[in-house]
Each structure stands twice: as C-alpha cells, then as structure tokens.
Amino acid sequence: MIKKQQIVILVGIIFFVLINNYICAQVETIKLALFDTPYNEMPLNVPLLSEYEKNYLAGVEAAAQVAKAANINIVYKPFFYGAGPLDVLSEISKVQEWQPDLIIGPGASDQFLLLKNYIFNTMVLSSYASDISLTTLPKNFYSVNLPDVQVSSLLSQYIHQQYPQKNIYVITQIDSKECVDASDLFINSYHKISPATKITQNKLILDNVSSIDSKKLMTGHEQDIVVIFNFTYYGYSVLIRHIAASFPKSNLIFFSNQDDWNDKGTDRPRKNDNLLYQSYRIGPVIFDSNDLDYKEFENAYYKLYHQEPVDSVSFMLYLTVMSVVKALIQFPPPETYQGMREKILYSYTQALKYDPTWFRLKYYAIYQLTPQGEVLITKFAV
Amino acid sequence: MKLNKTKINKNISINLSVQIKKAIGYRILICFILAISFVFAIAIDDIFDSLHQLELNLASQCANLETFIISQVLVQNEEAIQPKLDELNQKSVSIKFIWKETASAGLRRKLFWRFPFSWVFYYPITNIDNSKLGVLIVTGPLLYEQGMFSNLFTNLTLILLLFAIIFVVLFPLGNRIPQQLFIAPINNLLFLLRNGKSNIESESLAIMPEEINEIREKIISLLKEVENRSREAALGQIATQVAHDIRSPVSAILMLSKECIEVPENQRTALRDAANRIQDIANYLLSQYGNPMEESKEIEPFLASTAILSVLSEKRIEYQKSAITFSYSFIKDACFAFIQANLIEFKRMISNIINNAVDAIAGRGEIIIRLMKDETTLTIQIIDNGKGMAEELIKQILNNERILSQKASGHGFGLTHARKILKQYNADLKIISTLNKGTEINFIFRTVPSPVWITDSIDFYADDCIIVLDDDASIHCAWDGLFTSVVEKNPKLKLVHFSAADKCIEYIKGFADKRKMLLLADFELIKQSMNGLDVIEITEIERAILVTSHYENKDIITRSILLNVKLLPKVLASDVKLNLLQTSLSIEENKEVDLIVLEDNQEFSDVLAYLYKSRGKNITIFHTPYQLLKGIKNYSRHTKICLDYNINCPVSGVDLATVLYNKGYKNLYIATGYQLQQVDLPSYVILLKEKMELLQL
Secondary structure, three states, X not given: OOOHHHXXXXXXXXXXXXXXXXXXXXXXXXXXXEOXXXXXXXXXXXXXXXXXXXXXXXXXXXXXXXXXXXOEEEEEEEOOOOOOOOHHHHHHHHHHHHOOOEEEOOOOHHHXXXXXXXOOOOEEEEOOOOOHHHHHOOOOEXXXXXXXXXXXXXXXXXXXXXXOOOOEEEEEEOOOHHHXXXXXXXXXXXXXXXXXXXXXXXXXXXXXXXXXXXXXXXXXXXXXXXXXEOOOHHHHHHHHHHHHHHOOOOOEEEEEOOOOOOOOOXXXXXXXXOOOEEEEEEEEOOOOOOOHHHHHHHHHHHHHHOOOOOOHHHHHHHHXXXXXXXXXXXXXXXXXXXXXXXXXXXXXXHHHHHOOOOOOOOEEEEEEEEOOEEEEEEEEEO | OHXXXXXXXXXXXXXHHHHHHHHXXXXXXXXXXXXXXXXXXXXXXXXXXHHHHHHHHHHHHHHHHHHHHXXXXXXXXXXXHHHHHHHHHOOOOEEEEEOOHHHHOOOOOEEEEEXXXXXXXXXXXXXXXXXXXXXXXXXEEOOOOHHHHHHHHHHHHHHHHHHHHHHHHHHHHHOHHHHHHHHHHHHHHHHXXXXXXXXXXXXXXXXXXXXXXXXXXXXXXXXXXHHHHHHHHXXXXXXXXXXXXXXXXXXXXXXXXXXXXXXXXXXHHHHHHHHHXXXXXXXXXXXXXXXXXXXXXXXXXXXXXXXHHHHHHHHHHHOOOOOEEEEEEEOHHHHOOEEEEOHHHHHHHHHHHXXXXXXXXXXXXXEEEEEEEOOOEEEEEEEEOXXXXXXXXXXXXXXXXXXXXXXXXXXXXXXXXXXXXXXXXXXXXXXXEEOOOEEEEEXXXXXXXXXXXXXXXXXXXXXXXXXXXXXXXXXHHHHHHXXXXXXXXXXXXXXXXXXXXXXXXXXXXXXXXXXXXXXXXXOOOOOOOOOHHHHHHHHOOOOEEEEEOOOOOHHHHHHHHHOOOEEEEHHHHHHOEEEXXXXXXXXXXXXXOOEEEEOOOHHHHHHHHHHHHHOOOOXXXXXXXXXXXXXXXXXXXXXXXXXXXXXXXXXXXXXXXXXXXXXXXXXXXXXXXXXXXXXXXOOOEEEEOOHHHHHHO
C-alpha cells in the first residue's frame, strides 16, 4: 500500500525533473574561441601582458554574465598566440579542432586579414581591426571598430581645422599593412580637404626606435604636423619621445590614430613631466556613461569585480561578444537551424543587413596628452 | 760498406756542442712544427665551427626575415620588405631578396666562402602554400661578427702564447743549458786531461754537477796515478837494470859456493839460499817492473817448512849484526806439510813479515817462527816482541781498509800485501797483538797432499845395509846420530858412509844382495865427476833416496822419478820418520795379466778395472810412477801397458814409456784426453784417442 503522502512526493519529483528539463532545454550555449594575442599591443613585459589578458577576459566574462539573462551560456577558451607575424596561422588548427561557434579574432588588421583563407562558416569578429581591406573579407568577418576610412577622414578634418597653415609630415610603419593603408587614406582625405597642403610621407621600419636618427628623420619637418601611423600606441609613445628628445625647443606636434586599450600600459610620461611636444590621438569615446551599452557593461563588470572598469579593452571585448548575443536575440534564426554556429551566422548577417555599423561605437574624440593624462579635446559623432 | 762508413765516421769529428744543438734543436723544431700544426688544426676546426655557428645564426635571422616576408606577402604589403632589408643592410652585411621563383630553384640553405674575405649565404623562401617566393642572399665579411670569431682568436692567441712560453722555456735546451751542464764541464775535463790542470775557478766548482765533479776528481786522481806510475816506471827501469846487472854476479856466487869446499855445507847452503833469494829478488824486480814473463807465477805445492827455513837463513844473515834473535819451532808433522802457492810470492811474504817484525822490535828482541799442523791446515806463526799493533790498525788490515799510518807499527804494508796474497790462495790471516808486548801473525793455509816424489820417511829392514853418500862430513855425523838408537836395537843393520861417488859405486857393485841395500845419496858431490843420481843410475840400486837441498829442482825431480827414487829435503833430514819394515824381502814371482794401466785418478781406475774384468780379463792398475816402476819387473815383457799421458807429475806417460821400452817392454800405449797426435809420440808407443779404447786391449 502506497501511502498518499508518498504519492505526492513522487509526483513532485517528476514534476520538478520535467520543469528543470524544460528550462535547460531553453538555454543555448555558445562556444567562443578567443583567438588573439596581447603582443601586438604590449611591450614584452610580463606584468603588463598579464594585465592585458586579465582585462581582455574580464570583458568576455561581463558579456557572458549579461548573456545568461538571455539564456545564452557562453563557454569561451583563449587561443592566444605569439608575437611573430605568422604565429596566428600556427594556432588556427587548434581553434578549428575545438570547433567553436564563434571566434573573436585578432585585433590587428593584418592578422585578421590572414584568417580569410582558413576559417569558413564561422562568424569571426574583431574588436579593433579597421583596415580598409576588411571590406574585401567574406561575410563571416566583421569588426566592431570604426573603419580607418572614417577615422582618417575625421582626423584630417580636425588637423586641417586646427593647423590649416601647417604642412603635414606622415610617418608610416611600413611593415604594417594597416598602417600603410591608414596613412594612405589619411593623405588622400587630407588632399581632398586641402590640396595645397604639402604632405610628406616617410615609410619606415620602426622595429628599433632607438636606432632611428631623429634629426635626419625630422629634417625640414620640425614645423610640420607629424602624423604617425604605427602599429601600437606604446610604440607611438616611445617614438615621439625619442624624436622630441632631439628637439627640446621645437614644440613638435604629433598626431596618432591609435586605439588606446587602457590607462596603464601606454608608458606615458609621468604626470609631473613637462612635455616638450604636443601629442594628440583620435579614438573612440569608450567610457561614456550616457551610452546604454556601456552602462550595461559597467553594471555587469561591477557585479563581477566590484569595481569600475578601467580598461577599454574590457569594454571592446564586451561589446564584441554582446553584438552576437544581441543579434541572436534581435534576429533569432529559424527553428530549422540546429547548430549554434549556423544560428550566429544567420542572426549576425541579419543584424548587419539591418545595421551595417552593427555595434560600432557612435562617438570618436581627439585626446591630448597632458602631464595629467589624456584630455578629451573634441568629440565627433560618427 | 760498413767498414767504410766506420772509417768515414772516424774521420769526421763532430763537435759535441753541434751534436747537442742538432739533437735537441731538431727535436724542439719538430715539437714546434707539431705545435704549429696543432694550432693550425685547432684554428681550422675553430674556423669551421665559427662558420657553422655563423650559418646557424644567419639561418635563424633569415628565418625571422622569412616569416616577415611571408606575412607581408600574405597581407599584400610587399613594399615593406625592401625597407626591412635596407634597415638590415645598414649593418656590415648585405641582404638581397630575389623574387623570381626560378632564382631559388635548386638552391638550398648553404653558406659559401667567397674569396678572399667574404661569404655568401643563400636562404630560399617558400610560402606557406609551398610556392617559391624567392631567395634571400646574404653576403658579409669573414669578420662579420667579432664575437663569433673572438673565441677563435682567443683560443689561437692563448695557444700561441702558451707555445711561445714553452718555446722560450725550451729554447735554452738547444744551447745554453747543454753549454752550462755538459759542454763547459766536458771542455773543462778535456782541458784538464790535455794540460793536467783545471781552468775552473773555485766558485764555479760549487755549482758544477755532482757527477761531473766526481769525474773531474777521478781524472785528477788518475792523472796523479799516471804521474806516480811514470815515476814508478822510471824507477822500474832502474830496478830492471839492477836486476839484470845483479843476475850475473849472483850466478857467479852460486857457482863459487859450489867450489868453496872449505866452507862447511850448512854455510854453503845458506850462502846458496841467500844467492837464490837475491836471484828471486832480481826476478821479482823484473816481474814488477820488467817483462812480466820473466817471473814464474806458477802455483805449485811446496814444502812450507823448507821455504820458511830458507827465508829465515837469509834473515839471520841480513840481520846478523842486529840484536834480534831468530828461532823456529816446527812440529814434526808440519815439517813435511805441503801447501799450494807461488813459492816466490810466499817467500817474499814471509820475508816482508819478518822485516816488519824487525821494524816493530826496533832494538833488542826475538822473532820466533812456528809451524803447526792439524788434519787440513798448516799454521805459520811469526811472533815478535816488538811494539805491537793498535786494534784499529788490525781492524783496518783485516777489513782491507786504507791504512792511514803505516810506519807507526812497522806492520801495515807487509800485512796488507800478505792479506792480498793469502786471499789468492784461500788462506787466512789472523793477527793477535798487544801494544808494547808484541805481535803474533798467523797464516793459515790449507795443506795439500805431498807430491809422490817427496818422502817424509825412510823405510828399511832390520838387516839392511844403509849407505850414506855425501861429501859433507857433518851430514854423516847427523845420519849416525839419527840411526844410533835404531842400530843399537837392530845389530844386523849396517850404516856405511861414503864421501866419494866412485868408492860408493864400487861398494855397491861388490855387495852380494842389492835388494838389502838402501842408498841415501846427496845430489851435489863437490868436485866429483858425478852426482848422487848418477851413482843410483850406474849402480842400478833398487832402493835409494836422494837427500838433497835441490828438492825443488824440476830436472832433478824428473830424473829421480824416472829412476824410481824419492827425494828427501836435506834440511828436513833430521825430522824424517824411520820405518823399520817387519817383512823380509822375498823374491816375487812373475805375474800374468792382460793389461797394466798407469792412471792417477782413483775413481776412474775403479770403473776401468770393473769394466775390464767384466770382459773376463785381468788388469793391474798402478796409480803412481813409483808403483809402476817398482812393480813392473814382476810382469812379462809382452804385457800390454797403457799409460795415462798426464799423471800429475813432472814426468809424462811418454817419459815413463821410454823408460819401460828401455827395460824391454814393447806393448806400450798412451791414453789421453789431450789433443795428441801419433806423430808426436815415439814410434814404440801407440796412441789411444779415448781412454775407454783401452777396454779393447
């Protein structure tokens, strides 16, 4: 004889199991491969590299936290490769072996471009790639960063506005296609705005800044606006200080199109230093408390780490991951799509159709380097 | 060819310095060449190692460049390649990249030497899809990276420095060190040899090697010895001359002593002995300084007693004016004891020791010579009551050490000489001495058997007629004295004396039974036409003893043996044993045997007898000529007689064969191990080459 009480418990258990299975069936998992390298951004300094990785992953964690609310479970695995220009290729097989649903690829345009021959049918996103050649990539490649065409246009307009009488001296890191393309875009843009302005371009290998003869490099250009297109903001800082050291009385003016991934790793001059030069940078407005996405990120970050986010790379990664989550939510794939990879491809394609600048930042600004840090000078709506 | 080479080598004298320089210098040169070769090999190895390292470094750098180029190609940014190369070209190397695919066809990664001081490195670059992109051509100087070759230079420098130090250290081996260690000392030694004096300063001697110093001292010592020898040679010349000069006068003395019948025989004997000693001294001088062949070094058995008495007689005359008395005491058995040595040396030794004793006495004193005998040894004691010898000196003499003071006691040199001589004859020296009381020198010789021709006894029968033939009246008295008691006990025994040989012969010939006669004949019969042996031969007396002072004379001995006569030294006549034979003489019958053998070796004789008798034949073996000559008369004239050639006597088997042949024995054989030929023998003697052949007789 089964007691009445026992029957109630048994029915309860069965009900609980069925409900749980139903709930679990609604949660979808995204296998996210983080396929990038910290070496492109940072000097070979272990604490800084670790900090970069930590902040990089913090952004992903924050996005995963937010995605849970939408029943999307993000499982990620870093595939960080070395500093060599072809190291990215050696890591591809490992990424493919893991069979990710989504790849957040290299921030460097050159390396991002290399993946086009190896990765098919998987959405590959970049947080920072901006080269004009990105438009030639297949549809499964997309960068949430603003393309160099637009950045160069904004930069050339600003410089011309501020220094209409000055000649332009462009220093380009020749072994970076992104830099070469960006500098070309800038020169073209500037010519369109001011065809009379004398623009000189000097393409250099900037591997060893200390070996560069600054006097020779700057001969005849001490009064020009020096626009430097190089690979990293760290490298830019080292270069301008090296050049400025040879011209302590010239008050050289430097511009850069570099993204800045944080406040700590750029080796800026100490706050009490008296700068012997002017340095300006055009970059996205990241820490914008008016931006809804940023607010959402800030909350998620705070819940996870109980502190305010400080590094832009966290937000850029958050933004990149959330671009997928939002696409899945906003443009859900038909039920016939069983695999997450196909679902993402479908949703993201739909999102880009809906908004070709899907999840790209809406505001850029000119930042000036001062002894107290960077100061936002002018803000542009893109 | 070898001879010619030797001649050439003898003709070409090469300076020692040059030889040392050549021998050592060449070796140093070879070592240096080997060292240079070693350095060269290391250098080559290091160069290859450095080039290999360079190749690896270049490959590594080109690998980075390859990555760069491929990456730039992949992102279609080829324009960055040349600036990158230009940046690298700012250094000492030149890097070119040739795009053409064909340029890299067949090329492989390899470093080549470009004559004379540069290299070129080819590094083909392949795209990730295995398509040929081109080739990197890197050229540079050999001293491209100093660090790379610094090890080479460091190694080479260190090794060269090391070899330079070794060379600097070894170089003096070729000249200065040999000069200092060998050539200079040897030149000095040569100078010393040529000039007899050293050209080295005393300070230099201290630093001269010990061995060279020893040689130098030895040379100095030898030079001094040569000087002494030269002096001695000069002295020797004089001595030799003296020896030759005194020989004739001494011979004259000897001859005159025979003629001086007025002089009693004992004095004549002493005179003759003294003359003989002078002759010996002359001979000694000749042996020491003259022709070594002139002195006989023959070692032979001799009577020690007579030799000592001879020396003693001489010493008595020599020191007759001194207050030293000489006496002797010989135990009877010792009188006829024989020892084996060189007679002249022995006499000289005794003479020296007596001279030493005289020196030790210095004033009045006594020298006694004693002879004692036991079964195997004869001890000669020379005792003086002189100043004695220090214990240390005795020790020095007996240990054959250098005697520092010879004159102190008077004994030093003589004893040292004596010790040396005694050692030659396996004799011992014993010295007992007390300071200020006297010295007793003992010479202990091993006795040897008496020669068969010497007798120490006179065998006679109770009814014998003993005939004494001597030209010295005192001798007759002496014989009378000796035989008095015997004659008293044996009334039939007669003692007959003759001074003249002819009367003696007449008496003997007229005697009815010669077998009952015993002749004691002197050899030397002054102013008579014959000697004692002549009398014996003429009378054919069977039993005779030659009583003579010439018992050492080889001719007399030989003739005596062949006449079956033994010798009694006259000086020992008073000590001779008289043996009265109990058995009377009987006529022996003729004996018949197959073979008679004369063989002195007893063991061989026994074996021979056994073997011969085992063949069913009779043999008689005699061991001495006396036995043979006494016994032969009982055997048939046809009996085969085999004589040993060497019978340990002054006479040989051949001499005896002649005697036997004259007696009528015709079957005579000589057996010997000597290399004799039949032609060397008389025709009546047959030679048996092997002794064992006589078994066939």
